[in-house]
Amino acid sequence: MKKKHAYYDIIIIGGGPAGLTAAIYTGRAKLKTLVLEKSFIGGSASSSSEIINYPGFPSGITGLALTKLFHEQAKLLGAEFKLTAAKKVNFSTQNDYTVDTFRTIYHAKSIIITAGGIPCLTNAKNEEKFLFDKGISFCATCDAAACENKTILVVGSGNAA
Known part of the structure; x- marks a missing residue:
């Protein structure tokens, strides 16, 4: 062709x-x-x-x-x-x-x-149930207010985490 x-x-x-x-x-x-x-x-x-x-x-x-x-x-x-x-x-x-x-x-x-980025998933069991505003966040700036007074877990290291 x-x-x-x-x-x-x-x-x-x-x-x-x-x-x-x-x-x-x-x-x-x-x-x-x-x-x-x-x-x-x-x-x-x-x-x-x-x-x-x-x-x-x-x-x-x-x-x-x-x-x-x-x-x-x-x-x-x-x-x-x-x-x-x-x-x-x-x-x-x-x-x-x-x-x-x-x-x-x-x-x-x-x-x-401007290729953007794709968040890294952990492949933890049932992870997919909590994506897209159902508990898992990829943006601290965006979602910090929603996590106030909650217990959270940070996965990762360095500046990204």
Whole structure:
């Protein structure tokens, strides 16, 4: 199968909050922008049932609602979105970087990588029953207030723990 070629000023790999924010800025700058996301727009922030520490939402907002607003704003500013995985990135040619996907090779003058992170699970028995706001937290800043006056267990080491 011969792949198509498409050309952009900026390609953003990752459609979570960082990628969506980058798309808002590049769209506002009138740059032809493509966001590549392999799974779903909004990233892991979309699964948060309440975000209370984001400016402008004093009563809080769900992660899904907030990232949906980011997505809408980026689209209004001209960013394009493709739900496909970046299989290979080539930075060897100056001003013509490429991102290889299943069907298309995308070309860009610049590439921004906002791949995000995936929380590490312990694979403890029944762990899956407590994910996604049911007891297991991956963000101390986000969830500390909900843990006040509770007994907690920290798993990990270093700054992450």
